[in-house]
Amino acid sequence: MAAGQRPRWRRVYDDLHAKIKSGELGPGDQVPTELALARQYDVSRPTVRAALQQLQADGLITAGAGSLGRTVRHSYRIIFTASSFERGAYQDDPTRAIDQWKADVETQGWTGTQAITVEWVPATPQIASYLDIETGTTVLRRRRLRSVSRLPQVRDMPVMIADAYLTEDVARRTTTDVDGTEFAPALAERDVVLPSGFLRAIGVHQARHEDWIVPRMPTEEEIRLLDLQPGTPVGEHTRVGYDADDNPVRVLVSVWPGDRQIVRYDLPVR
Numbered sequence: 001m002a003a004g005q006r007p008r009w010r011r012v013y014d015d016l017h018a019k020i021k022s023g024e025l026g027p028g029d030q031v032p033t034e035l036a037l038a039r040q041y042d043v044s045r046p047t048v049r050a051a052l053q054q055l056q057a058d059g060l061i062t063a064g065a066g067s068l069g070r071t072v073r074h075s076y077r078i079i080f081t082a083s084s085f086e087r088g089a090y091q092d093d094p095t096r097a098i099d100q101w102k103a104d105v106e107t108q109g110w111t112g113t114q115a116i117t118v119e120w121v122p123a124t125p126q127i128a129s130y131l132d133i134e135t136g137t138t139v140l141r142r143r144r145l146r147s148v149s150r151l152p153q154v155r156d157m158p159v160m161i162a163d164a165y166l167t168e169d170v171a172r173r174t175t176t177d178v179d180g181t182e183f184a185p186a187l188a189e190r191d192v193v194l195p196s197g198f199l200r201a202i203g204v205h206q207a208r209h210e211d212w213i214v215p216r217m218p219t220e221e222e223i224r225l226l227d228l229q230p231g232t233p234v235g236e237h238t239r240v241g242y243d244a245d246d247n248p249v250r251v252l253v254s255v256w257p258g259d260r261q262i263v264r265y266d267l268p269v270r
Contacts, residue, residue, distance in 0.1 A: 008043045012051035015041075020060050020072055031061050031070040057231045059259045073229070076260055078148060078159050079108060082211060082237065083265040086197070099193045101146065101162075110148040113156065116189050117143045120168075127165050130240045130251045140164075140171035142186055145225055158226045159260050165251040173202035199241075204249050206241035213237050213263065218255075226257050233258040 006014070016037075019025045032040070037048045052070060055061045064070040085100065102112040121141045128135040146160040164186075171186040175194070185198035194201045218226070218234045226234070234255050241250040256263075 008041075008047045009050035009054070012037060012041050012043065012048055013054050016051065016055060017058075017060065020055075025072050027072050027074040029072045031072065033069060056229070059229070059232060063230050073259070074154070076154065076157065078105060078110065078256075078261045079264050080104075080160075080237075080254075080256070080261055081264045081266065082239075083267055086206065086209070086239075086241075099191065100197070105148055110150050113147050113149070114191055115145040115147075116191065117145075118187055118189050119143070123165070127251055127253075130238070131165065131167060131248050133167065138168060140166045140168065140186055142166070142171075157260070158257075160254055160256045161222065161225055162252060162254045165253070166249075170202070170204060170249060173204075175201040199250065205243060206249060207244045207246075208242050210240045210242070211237065212240075215258065222255055226255075228257055235261070235263065237263060 016025070016031070025031070031052070034045045034048045034052070037043075037051075038045045041048070052061065056063055056070070060073060061070045062073055081104065085104070098106070099114075101114075105112040119141050120138050122136045123131065123133060123139045125135045127139065128137060131139065133139075142164040144160075144162040144164075145158060146162060147156045147158045149155050149157065166186055172184055173186075174182050174184045175198070177183050177185075178194070185192040185194065185201065192198050199206065214236045215233055216236060218228055218232070222228070222234060228234075235258055237254045237256075239252045239254075240248055241252070243249050
């Protein structure tokens with residue numbers, strides 16, 4: 001190949017990339033088959049496959065499954081404003097059972113749902129260090145698998161795994177539910193919507209947060225729960241909440257698909 005000459009696969013890639021970006025090939029459109037593209041560009045199928053694999057790695061097309069073939073991926077971005085989440089007045093609405101996260105996605109035109117699971121687990125070294133406890137200490141993991149929909153185009157698209165970790169003494173604290181019964185909100189395997197948020201309702205006040213954000217590749221469990229396409233990276237947002245005495249009281253680890261969510265901060269400059 002002469003110096004400066006594009007590889008053959010790159011010519012196919014650049015042309016398809018331009019068509020996707022211009023909208024000529026729109027979200028959900030079928031990508032021509034390898035055979036059709038090989039004939040169109042007068043190249044071999046392995047050359048076409050290399051171009052398609054790069055488009056897939058870029059998150060522009062799906063991997064394809066059986067006879068369905070590859071399609072142009074939808075590009076949906078959910079905004080998570082981390083600087084205002086859990087800060088100041090909560091937007092929780094017990095009447096409609098809408099918590100702060102659901103209220104936030106509603107303002108963006110989405111309908112949010114959460115699948116809640118609760119499990120006692122040994123603290124990993126990382127979680128233990130955040131909570132200032134011994135590794136292996138039993139903690140509660142309250143998991144919320146968060147999905148959004150916008151009918152008719154989008155149905156239940158998973159956008160975040162939010163795992164809250166609490167020590168046992170905090171997790172077992174009780175308060176009064178909206179119907180007047182006493183319960184431990186952290187242990188309830190359902191949406192818990194209280195006017196001030198359930199942590200404040202059980203007497204836990206977070207005076208400050210410390211955030212850590214890490215981009216990485218997903219685990220097998222995350223690929224399954226978030227229905228990720230091959231090669232899709234995730235973002236991990238860890239928030240450690242501290243009380244007025246600067247003791248850690250809660251760790252929240254949120255993992256989201258890199259192609260479905262944006263984390264936003266709006267911070268004052270003093």
